[in-house]
Amino acid sequence: MKTSVVVMAVAAVTLVASVATLVLKPAAPDTGPVLRPDDAKVLAQGERLYATHCAACHGARLEGQPAWRVRGPDGLLPAPPHDASGHTWHHPDEVLFRITKHGVASVAGDPGYKSSMPAYDGQLSDAEIVAVLSWIKAQWPAAVRQKHDQINAQAARSSGN
Numbered sequence: 001m002k003t004s005v006v007v008m009a010v011a012a013v014t015l016v017a018s019v020a021t022l023v024l025k026p027a028a029p030d031t032g033p034v035l036r037p038d039d040a041k042v043l044a045q046g047e048r049l050y051a052t053h054c055a056a057c058h059g060a061r062l063e064g065q066p067a068w069r070v071r072g073p074d075g076l077l078p079a080p081p082h083d084a085s086g087h088t089w090h091h092p093d094e095v096l097f098r099i100t101k102h103g104v105a106s107v108a109g110d111p112g113y114k115s116s117m118p119a120y121d122g123q124l125s126d127a128e129i130v131a132v133l134s135w136i137k138a139q140w141p142a143a144v145r146q147k148h149d150q151i152n153a154q155a156a157r158s159s160g161n
């Protein structure tokens, strides 16, 4: 009798702990690098995902759309390049993840910001988003990847980690 009460108590604590983990766990770590540009398996998956979901706008060679800095007649920006000539690499992993999952408005500080960039929440899993962004990073020249590593380190420091 006594043992079963203890077992139940332990089970209850475990349940509460795992529910708390589920609720409190952020969608992605909000500090430190999450991309895996050196993992061949992740990159193979990321390359396929990029071709299917991103290349139509961002270009098969990550070149973006023409005149990508100039808003079109609809007031929307064209898709920027994801290669070294764009500013994708200026953002730490966490911001790139958030843009891809929740859309540009989620980082623009303006919930009403209009953009043609889709939000992939519900369409791509977190792991798939990490894979496609990892593949994009793996295409950058070594010097740009290094700068991006520094941007990640800087972002981790400024968030107090």
Ligand code: HEC
Pocket (backbone or CB within 6 Å): 049, 050, 053, 054, 055, 056, 057, 058, 076, 077, 078, 079, 080, 086, 087, 088, 089, 091, 096, 099, 100, 104, 114, 115, 116, 117, 118, 120, 132, 133
């Ligand atoms: C329908 C066209 C379209 C598709 C498809 C698309 N994007 Fe975009 N993306 C855009 C546009 C347009 C912007 C610029 C939006 C703005 O600032 O208003 C953008 C911006 C971004 C940015 C921010 C870049 C920066 O320099 O700040 C990231 C990151 C991004 N897209 C990732 C992706 C990924 C990853 C995919 C595929 C999973 C994807 N996009 C698919 C149109 C698209």
